[in-house]
Amino acid sequence: MKQHDHKKKIDVVIPTRSPADIEKGLLEAINNEPMFNKIIITEVKPLSKARLEGCKKASTEWVAMFDDDMLIPPNWLQSVLNAVDSKTGAVATVSRQHDASLDAYYNVVSSFYPVDNLDSDPRIGNVLIKRQLMLNFQPTPVFTGEDQHLRGHVENSGYLWKTLPYIGVTHMRRTTINVDTGMYYKRYRYYNNFQLLRRLSARIILGSFTPLVSHRLSTPFNLWKDDVKFLSGWLKETIKST
Incomplete structure (x- = not known):
């Protein structure tokens, strides 16, 4: 080529x-x-x-x-x-x-x-x-x-x-995840339902092990906080579009 x-x-x-x-x-x-x-x-x-x-x-x-x-x-x-x-x-x-x-x-x-x-x-x-x-x-x-x-x-x-x-x-800067992020991913079909489920499952299950690496109990909660915002936006857009 x-x-x-x-x-x-x-x-x-x-x-x-x-x-x-x-x-x-x-x-x-x-x-x-x-x-x-x-x-x-x-x-x-x-x-x-x-x-x-x-x-x-x-x-x-x-x-x-x-x-x-x-x-x-x-x-x-x-x-x-x-x-x-x-x-x-x-x-x-x-x-x-x-x-x-x-x-x-x-x-x-x-x-x-x-x-x-x-x-x-x-x-x-x-x-x-x-x-x-x-x-x-x-x-x-x-x-x-x-x-x-x-x-x-x-x-x-x-x-x-x-x-x-x-x-x-x-x-160098942390990507901001908020309610709008979840809304846009649903609205513009960047994720389908399977991809959403895979993302959330991985973050919940694997995120539980992060304190073993970071030595901080707060680490998984920092991750899950973003996921709650993302899911809230996804559901908000789902309800809006029905």
Whole structure:
């Protein structure tokens, strides 16, 4: 299969509420990679449209998009480029959150099966994508679930979305889970009933073991608090749509 020309430059898009929020380590990693071209920082609101607006200002065939709170390893670009072929539309990597409770849960789950190899979530916070695909993208009016929506667009356009195993990408801020999150996942069908049941079952059962890793009895309750909010939103949207 035809591989990406590794000599071509790649523009970078960083959507943010404020340039001051961008992790310095992210900017350093980008500036230290000679294949990265210009950095496009976009403050368009809502954030669901910021990536699109940033890509409109880009000029390269492929664009790298990062959340402003990401940290990437020096080999990030080389790793994703190695996965590109003629059928590929986007390549992302598994990322971990800089949060004690989530890290403990991740370690518990990993003891049962290789999460890094099986995690196929889109991971829009660190992704290399064909610019033309972004230009044809119609983002949702909300930020929640945008990654699922974008992957669907890529696949419906006839390309593959690839999610690589963990290579060192870290999400420095904890993802906010609230009632609205559950509502949007139900409304835009990001989860079906089976996926919801699987998520809640895993968090309840495996979350019970997290104190063995974190040495804190409060860890599972921190996780379950998010799940209660998520389920409340899901049920609220279900009732609303009936």
